[in-house]
Amino acid sequence: MKVTLRIWRQAKQDAQGRMVSYPLDGVSEDMSFLEMLDLLNEHLTKQNEEPVAFDHDCREGICGACGVVINGIAHGGEHTTTCQLHMRSFADNATIDIEPWQAGPFPVIKDLVVDRTALDRIIQAGGFISANTGSAPDAHAVPAPKRESDKAFDAATCIGCGACVAACPNGSAMLFTSAKITHLAMLPQGQPERYSRVKGMIAQHDEEGFGGCTNIGECSEVCPKGIPMETISQLNRDLISSLFKGTGK
Amino acid sequence: MAVTGLILIGFLLFHAFGNFKLLIPDEGAEFNEYSHLLRRLLYPILPPMFFLWGFRIFMLAATGLHLYSAYKLTGRRWSSAGVSGRYVSQKPSTSKAHSYAARTMIWGGIIIVLFVIMHLLQFTAQVLTFGYPDGTTTLEPYDRTLAGFSEWWVVLVYAIAMLAVCVHVFHGFWSAFATLGANVSAKSQGVLKGLAVLISAALYFGFMIPPVLILFGVIGQ
Ligand code: HEM
Numbered sequence: 001m002k003v004t005l006r007i008w009r010q011a012k013q014d015a016q017g018r019m020v021s022y023p024l025d026g027v028s029e030d031m032s033f034l035e036m037l038d039l040l041n042e043h044l045t046k047q048n049e050e051p052v053a054f055d056h057d058c059r060e061g062i063c064g065a066c067g068v069v070i071n072g073i074a075h076g077g078e079h080t081t082t083c084q085l086h087m088r089s090f091a092d093n094a095t096i097d098i099e100p101w102q103a104g105p106f107p108v109i110k111d112l113v114v115d116r117t118a119l120d121r122i123i124q125a126g127g128f129i130s131a132n133t134g135s136a137p138d139a140h141a142v143p144a145p146k147r148e149s150d151k152a153f154d155a156a157t158c159i160g161c162g163a164c165v166a167a168c169p170n171g172s173a174m175l176f177t178s179a180k181i182t183h184l185a186m187l188p189q190g191q192p193e194r195y196s197r198v199k200g201m202i203a204q205h206d207e208e209g210f211g212g213c214t215n216i217g218e219c220s221e222v223c224p225k226g227i228p229m230e231t232i233s234q235l236n237r238d239l240i241s242s243l244f245k246g247t248g249k
Numbered sequence: 250m251a252v253t254g255l256i257l258i259g260f261l262l263f264h265a266f267g268n269f270k271l272l273i274p275d276e277g278a279e280f281n282e283y284s285h286l287l288r289r290l291l292y293p294i295l296p297p298m299f300f301l302w303g304f305r306i307f308m309l310a311a312t313g314l315h316l317y318s319a320y321k322l323t324g325r326r327w328s329s330a331g332v333s334g335r336y337v338s339q340k341p342s343t344s345k346a347h348s349y350a351a352r353t354m355i356w357g358g359i360i361i362v363l364f365v366i367m368h369l370l371q372f373t374a375q376v377l378t379f380g381y382p383d384g385t386t387t388l389e390p391y392d393r394t395l396a397g398f399s400e401w402w403v404v405l406v407y408a409i410a411m412l413a414v415c416v417h418v419f420h421g422f423w424s425a426f427a428t429l430g431a432n433v434s435a436k437s438q439g440v441l442k443g444l445a446v447l448i449s450a451a452l453y454f455g456f457m458i459p460p461v462l463i464l465f466g467v468i469g470q
């Protein structure tokens with residue numbers, strides 16, 4: 001198949017970006033979106049042009065490295081990651097717009113690559129548990145209730161790709177933060193730091209310059225892992241409870 | 250935002266309920282009595298007007314905090330998502346009514362502020378004398394209400410403002426509960442959004458029924 005790509009080109013962080021058109025022929029509908037970009041880059045390289053920079057790693061939907069806005073929708077609207085999106089989702093001769101995530105705390109580094117270390121700093125502010133090292137404890141040493149561990153597991157599927165921020169009209173990272181909070185708050189291992197964690201992570205989220213959540217729901221719509229809005233309410237419950245516990249900052 | 254919004258919604262529900270006293274066919278006796286009582290509620294424990302002013306200050310504080318939160322949220326939105334034109338290509342509109350209400354909260358809010366200023370100038374300060382001669386301050390609340398809503402354009406302005414309230418509350422009600430942690434499952438989300446429809450519709454019809462009946466001469470014959 002044949003497509004016309006309109007891609008955001010930006011040489012470096014403080015450069016002015018713009019959309020550039022590239023016709024691309026010989027695209028197979030079995031190609032993933034990133035393989036299609038590889039094909040474009042081969043052509044660009046042969047023509048001595050600068051290839052399009054984009055982030056990727058596992059290419060199997062589990063690492064969260066990839067992610068672009070396709071025709072205005074983060075990850076392209078097929079409820080999967082950009083790497084798991086296939087060209088069969090597009091019509092022959094389609095024009096496809098490709099842009100980087102846009103948010104104040106996600107500066108564009110080059111073309112489609114943005115700096116998402118703000119999310120890492122939110123994790124550093126509490127998205128972990130403290131455990132003694134030594135020999136591994138018995139798998140069943142700490143019982144975890146089935147319902148809660150299922151919830152924890154669902155929340156833990158968040159790969160931190162940042163699509164929620166890219167789609168949120170407020171530019172909020174609340175879905176991401178709440179997935180991490182819910183994941184750890186549902187498990188016995190997460191209890192000791194539960195309330196200092198939520199305070200710390202929210203403080204960091206706000207300090208990074210992400211917007212505030214107003215429950216619009218665009219985040220869940222684009223989340224490749226289908227993290228639901230209930231997760232945000234879980235964070236809010238923990239945040240409200242934390243006001244009554246003298247923990248954390 | 251959530252707590253003050255719910256206080257404002259609670260006030261609106263009560264206000265709309267109070268307005269239904271206009272429907273009692275007693276030439277406004279009970280409606281006027283209601284208005285007079287508000288001015289001397291808890292009298293003689295407290296001086297006259299004391300309760301009313303306390304309540305006004307409380308409502309003003311809730312509104313002030315609500316506006317302050319809206320101002321902060323908007324500032325944070327601008328610095329993260331930009332002021333406009335974030336992406337070159339427009340997302341195809343999924344035309345979800347809910348999302349429309351959610352995205353237009355600030356505009357609905359601004360319309361509501363302008364409306365509330367007009368409303369207070371009309372009924373509390375009596376500076377805007379719609380439907381009766383300027384400078385008159387001796388009309389009873391019931392008669393002022395009849396005079397105002399016998400003008401079709403006053404009813405139209407109210408209908409538009411109440412639409413803004415309706416849309417604002419439609420998102421605000423569910424969102425406030427989600428912010429307070431009540432969105433515990435897909436089912437509770439359905440319940441909250443269902444209640445939001447009920448309450449915003451109740452407010453629209455609750456507020457609009459008396460003015461429309463006055464305009465068509467059903468009330469005040
Ligand atoms: C006075 C003018 C008003 C302004 C400028 C205003 C502005 C806003 C804004 C910008 C939001 C944004 C939150 C969002 O996008 O979800 C909001 C939320 C809300 N508003 Fe208002 N509003 C006003 C009046 C009202 C009134 C009269 C009510 C009650 C009828 C109300 C109830 C709510 C509720 C319940 C929320 C949701 C809180 C949340 O999202 O947690 N507002 N308002």
Ligand code: FES
Pocket residue numbers: 055056057058059060061062063064065066067081082083084159
């Ligand atoms: S490249 Fe790993 S999720 Fe897409």
